[in-house]
Amino acid sequence: MKVRLFKPSLGDEEIQSIKDAFDMAWLGLGPKTREFEKQWTNYIGCKESVGVNSCTAALHLAVSAFRFPKGKKVLVPVLTFASTAMAPIYNGLEPVFVDVDEDTLTISLEDLERKCDKDCVAVMPVHYGGYPAKIDEIMNFAKSKNLKVIEDCAHTAGGEYKGKILGTWGDIGCYSFEEKKCMTTGDGGMICSNDRELISPLKSSRWVGMNKDTWQREKENSISKSNSHWYYEILELGYKYNMNDLMASIGLVQLKKLPEMNKRRMEIIAKYLDGIKDCSSLKPALPYDKNQKCYWMFMLRVKNRDKFISFMQQKDIATGVHYMPLTLHPYFAKYENNTPKAISIWKEFVTIPLHADMTNEEVDYVIENVKAFDLLE
Template sequence: MNIRLFKPSLGTEELEAVKDAFERSWVGLGPKVNEFEEKWAEFVGAKLAIGVNSATAALHLALAAFRFPEGKKVLVPSLTFSATASAILYNRLIPVFVDSDPVTLGMDLEDMKRKYTEDVVAVIPVHYAGHPVPMEKLMPWAGEYGLKVVEDCAHTSGALYKGKALGTWGDIGCYSFEEKKLMTTGDGGMMVTNDPELFKDVKAMRWVGIDKDNWKTAQAYVDANHDALHWFYELNVLGYKYNMNDLAASIGLQQLKKLPAMNARRSQIIQQYLDGLKDVESVKPLLPYEPDNYVYQMFGIRAEKRDELMIYLKSKGIATGCHYTPLSIQPLFRQWGFNCPFIEEEANKFITLPLHAELTDDEISYIIGIIRSYKY
């Protein structure tokens, strides 16, 4: 056996979609991006979606959209990928790391409340592995203190929480289409909102300061010869090169069609893991998985002999990982860290196991059997 940890599920449909973009000779920011944005907004029930080249870009632009004063603070979980907190630094803001709930590993709301100060302007809940943060509790508290909420949905696409899509509870939701995620565009991301006014400058911010959709509304254009001024544009905001392109969007449109089936398969696999490992006393599920209710990008376990078990699994051809080393102990963030005692210790037990839609039942049974055979 040689079982990959993550693997994108791509087929002939994606190849044909890319071929069509080639034949149209339009592979940059174009109509397919617009189509994908419209389809995604409809899929999650948001009023507006904007495609970008990564979830990292989405998080950066989401915070930038609020134009917070430099030096203000943002509450962020320690247990997340570096991009979540890096986006705070990109905006010259200060991260305030929040410990994890011992059961769900999502943001500990009580620790979040303890670490609030008057300098805090926003909070970034991360739906870790795909398990929802209790947004029905977080949102009223954030509203009470006037905080903006940016949801990091890199680990979930298509999940409903209490009847509402994750990513649409906060002011802005950010999704990832990187190759290991629930669906992929190779690299890519999407940001959504139900307050379109928030995004009035974001299309320009994602494309070097130029809003390609709105440049023809400029007064200098409409008052003059349209044909002669087809080149006209204005720069009103500082922009970045964060746009999605039509190649990625063409793949994304096909992946979106497949997403419900891929999510269903992932849920089946997680249930097989849960059933197969439930009586192994030395390992426990990473979090309280509810595969019938939510969509998970990762499945993992907690094990006291984490390193030894990972080496054993590797010797049997099973790839594993650890998601993540808490940011509050990383050198980059050290000056704001070492303040999340639970997760800084508990993360040493985490093992991420293979999970992707193309895992076979035989492979899952093999993984479960190897874990059960280890001498704990």
């Protein structure tokens, strides 16, 4: 048996939806993207969503929405994917790395308070593996320091904290639909907010700074027959970051399947928690809550990580490591900022397979081998 770490859950419904886009012969930014934005807005329960081609783009544009003066600082957890910390840099701002909470692996409030100074303008909490950051406390802190909050929701789609959907707590929430994530559009992302005025201008930023997209111009040509249908203005420096209708056609189907996919991942996590509860050389990396609606990945803390990875490799079980603290990467080394907890605990992290299509046989096979490894230790 060969068990994949992540796998998009795809079927005939997605192919049919792509076929609809083919039949319309409109694959770029158009009606399907608008429909997906509308349905996502309803699902999350926010006021406005802007579809883009990745969460990396979403984070870049989300930071740009505030027009912070260049050189200001943005607080970012050191345990995250590169894109969280690159977003401030793309905007001429400086990332300030903050340590994580040892239990939840999300941004440490204590360290946040220590590192926040008068030049800090925003904080970007990450819901790590779908595990919620203490976003209520972060919001209170942010309010007291006049910081904007951009939630990096790349690892969650429908997860909640204290009954409120992650991504709707902060000023802006950014999601990822990259192929390994909770749901996919191949690559893709979404920027969401309850502040329409804040993020509506990002529709032009994602479309090379133009105030009218091609679909709008096409409609003006074919429906209203205006002879100035072609006219648009470039209002500012923009990017080619738009979501397209091919992506959105997959997203519309995936969104319908999301509650089921989330449920299946939660079932598998419950099996893992039960299956490995007596192991002594390893444990779940996070205090997973069986009542949560959505986690993206399942991580262990294993004392002898390299040996565990080799053992799993021999059994054809894929593993991963999420993540090495960013300041250990050559590019981010210059931002090193005293984050001792992350630097010591990450060495035990191993991600094991979790995806909605995993069969019970695959889950049992993984558990059996995790236990077999533990017995050898």
